[in-house]
Amino acid sequence: MLTIALPKGRIAEETLDKFEKAFGEKFVFEDRKLILQKAGFRFLNVRNQDVPTYVMHGAADLGVVGLDVLEEKEYDLIKLLDLELGRCKVAFGLRAGEKLNFNKSKITIATKHEKIAKKYFEEKAMAVEIIKLYGSIELAPLVGLCDCIVDIVETGETMKQNGLEVGPTIMESSAHLIANKNSFYAKKDLILDLREKIEVHL
Ligand SMILES: Nc1ncnc2c1ncn2[C@@H]1O[C@H](COP(=O)(O)OP(=O)(O)OP(=O)(O)O)[C@@H](O)[C@H]1O
């Protein structure tokens, strides 16, 4: 039996679709149920941001989560497969017409992705103030909370509609199948078989 943490939210449907294609079974969580047990799997319905936590602690053997979340959490997990869904990038957002001024003594950045932003500036040995937000990031530079933002960009429409321009990209992201290290060694055959079945349908 494999326990797999799946993200609710925007990539939920496409993720389940990958498992359905791989195993020829219909996987649907019943109303309000957080566990779905079928065909030798126990699927857990968790928040995207919580997926690596379940896998890291071994409460789930496997999980599906965006690379952006993995980078942000910095957990020691095995990346098994790029599922080629949930494609987006983590990029700067600047007020239209403005450029990122690397000469400024201190840049203030609002973001949900604190660690990713911090690492970017550490590598450039630049001082930054990072303001952690949980959503509606594009609002922050419009009301003077920050100089710029670091956020997910998929179509770029949210930035555009709020008078922002997409600046430099920090990283590209897509959803990945991840594994707990101990589970991987203890259940290697099961896990590699699952990876293979999913991979042929990508
Ligand atoms: N437009 C987008 N906005 C946000 N994430 C996107 C977008 N497009 C693709 N993604 C990817 O989909 C993943 C899931 O996005 P979702 O919005 O469901 O999660 P979340 O906001 O991180 O979740 P939660 O806060 O509920 O845990 C993201 O981590 C990212 O990798």
Ligand SMILES: O=P(O)(O)OC[C@H]1O[C@H](OP(=O)(O)OP(=O)(O)O)[C@H](O)[C@@H]1O
């Ligand atoms: O480039 P786009 O296609 O416009 O997508 C990007 C937007 O989608 C996400 O927000 P989400 O809808 O998750 O809402 P949030 O502000 O609550 O994070 C992300 O934080 C951007 O705001």
